Every structure is written in structure tokens, then in C-alpha cells.
Amino acid sequence: MNLTGRDFLKEADFSPAELNFLLALATELKAERAAGTEVPRLTGKQIALIFEKTSTRTRIAFEVAMRDQGGHVTVLDPSASQIGHKESIADTARVLSGIFDGIEYRGSSHANVEALAESADVPVFNGLTDDWHPSQMLADFLTMREHAADPAAPLRYAYVGDARSNMGNSLLVMGAIMGADVRIIAPTALWPSTEVQQIAQDFADRTGARITLTDDPTVGLPGAEFVHTDVWVSMGEPKETWAERVALLHPYRVDSALMALTGNPSSKFMHCMPAYHDENTTMGRSIAEKFGITGGVEVSDEVFQSPASIVFDQAENRMHTIKAVLVATMT
Numbered sequence: 001m002n003l004t005g006r007d008f009l010k011e012a013d014f015s016p017a018e019l020n021f022l023l024a025l026a027t028e029l030k031a032e033r034a035a036g037t038e039v040p041r042l043t044g045k046q047i048a049l050i051f052e053k054t055s056t057r058t059r060i061a062f063e064v065a066m067r068d069q070g071g072h073v074t075v076l077d078p079s080a081s082q083i084g085h086k087e088s089i090a091d092t093a094r095v096l097s098g099i100f101d102g103i104e105y106r107g108s109s110h111a112n113v114e115a116l117a118e119s120a121d122v123p124v125f126n127g128l129t130d131d132w133h134p135s136q137m138l139a140d141f142l143t144m145r146e147h148a149a150d151p152a153a154p155l156r157y158a159y160v161g162d163a164r165s166n167m168g169n170s171l172l173v174m175g176a177i178m179g180a181d182v183r184i185i186a187p188t189a190l191w192p193s194t195e196v197q198q199i200a201q202d203f204a205d206r207t208g209a210r211i212t213l214t215d216d217p218t219v220g221l222p223g224a225e226f227v228h229t230d231v232w233v234s235m236g237e238p239k240e241t242w243a244e245r246v247a248l249l250h251p252y253r254v255d256s257a258l259m260a261l262t263g264n265p266s267s268k269f270m271h272c273m274p275a276y277h278d279e280n281t282t283m284g285r286s287i288a289e290k291f292g293i294t295g296g297v298e299v300s301d302e303v304f305q306s307p308a309s310i311v312f313d314q315a316e317n318r319m320h321t322i323k324a325v326l327v328a329t330m331t
Helices: 016-035 058-069 089-097 112-119 134-147 166-176 194-207 241-252 256-260 283-292 313-331
Strands: 044-053 072-076 102-106 123-127 154-159 181-185 209-212 226-229 267-271
Touching: 016 134, 016 166, 016 241, 016 267, 016 313, 044 058, 058 072, 058 102, 058 123, 058 313, 072 241, 089 112, 102 313, 112 123, 123 134, 123 256, 123 313, 134 313, 154 166, 166 181, 166 194, 166 209, 194 209, 209 267, 241 283, 267 313
Parallel strands: 044 072, 044 102, 102 123, 154 181, 154 226, 181 209, 226 267
Antiparallel strands: none
8 A cells, every 4th residue: 555645644534444554564563673674664764853742752752763764853842943933834844845754743733733734745744733643543553453352353442531632532533434332431521522523423434433422431331442541631731720620530530440340351441641640740749739639640550550551552552653654654
């Protein structure tokens, strides 16, 4: 399958066959790396990484993926880029296109990454926006397939928590594209928008995916093989939001009792991270002290540290799946 020159902006831009191709390529590249037989396919290629939002996994995944494949990276953080401040997005795209073979963007507005792609002459990759997180989805689906009892069967997973977010949107739409049994479990005020729900339903009508949106964990969790969550307040949202979110989402905290609602003792826990699972971070301590939530906020430390947790496999797979996107689009 030829994806050369394609942008990677959101899941809905790709067919099930194309996404399956990327996942298969990621599996192949992961096996090559483990065996020490990886063949560089991006020798001499250059990519610009634009980070308007801070990053750990996205940054190291792009950097290591490029270096493994013989390429090079230049990182532009907010202090090193004039994008949107002194230079328009269109001008930035044209400048970077003349020097680099690809551009990654991680920031707030999805319109920004779309504008970059419209003006760039090289592939543009979405490292995260407020609306979509496609590189995380590839990692999540690779991880679920690796841990599924039957990798050939449709995946059965639930997302619990704040679903009016890039993770809620992406897990809903990606599941619909891939024919999964996907459950969104959240207060109705925090469901994905009706527009996103319609995108998912349109795909589900074609792929046979099963979509459930509910505010009741006892309805959405039974039979789920994987349980996802994310932080309750996203990057860039005001601190004042915490009080509202804690009140709304405390019943959706992923602890052992909530995991038991799957009825599946083999169900796995997933989190895109960072996770406030203890008080060993500034944010974790602050939330615990202010709201009296100890031993984890959106997920209990017990679950996060348990054998059911596959969050670190998920984090590693960010690199393998991003590498697949780069190889597929830049060669």
C-alpha cells in the first residue's frame, strides 16, 4: 500500500485497510528492532518537530524512530518557533518544507495542524491537538492486539472518564473505523460532541462497529477486555476546572471495583500518560491535598501498578507506530 506523501492528521482521514497496513508495518519494524535486523529506510531524511505543548512520549518516540531509521530531527519548542506569533502558519509551512522532509506538530488547535498541512509540500504529522490524538491511537490498537485473547476478533474496549477530549474523540472514531466494540462511559456533559458521534456512527454503519455511550459503568463495562482512562483536566485548561471535574468524575475513577465490573478477570488497564496514580508528582500531591483524593486520581495506584496494567507497553508502542507512519509516508 502506497502512503507516500500522505499527511497524518486524524483517524477519519484513513480507511480500515490503511490503518491496518500501518499497524502491520509497526509490528514488522518492532520485530526487526528486537532482532537487531532493522534496515534504515529514512537515511538522510530530516524532520521538524514543533512542540507548542510539552511532551515526553511523543517527542522521544519521534526522535528515536527517526534515528533508528537513519534520519535526523530538529526540535522547535515555543521559545524556538515564531509560528502564529511573528510568522503565519502558512509561511512557517513553506519555510520548513524547503528544508525538511516532514513536519510534526503538537499543540492546541487542530486548525493549526490542518493549516500546516495545507501549505506544506511535505507530510505533516499530528502529535496531539485538542481534538484528535491519532499517533496515540495506533499505539493503543497495537497494544490491544498484542494483549487480546483473540487478536483476530473485534476489540472490546471502554473509555472511562472525561470523553469530551482528544482521547475520547479518537478512541470513539478509531474504534468505529476498525469495527470494534467501543464503549464511552462518562457523564453526559463530558461525552464527545454530537459531530464526533456522527463521524463515528457513519463509520460504524460501514464497518459493523458497535458503539455505546452511557453514563453508567455497570452498563458500559461488562465484557470489556480493555479499560482506558485519561487525566480529568487536559493540558491548557484552567486550574479552576478541577473542582467541577472532580465532582463529576469521581464515580468514574478506575479502581479495582470499577475494573471488576468488566466481569473479565483478564481485562487490562490502559492510560496514555502522564497519569496521576499517586502523590509522587506536584500535580498528584496538589489534587490530593485540595480534594482529599489519595492513592490516585483518575486511576488508583493499585490498578496502575497491577499485572492488569499495560501502560508501559502502550508507551513503548508510541515509538514503533510513529516509526511506521514515518516510513510509510516519507519513503
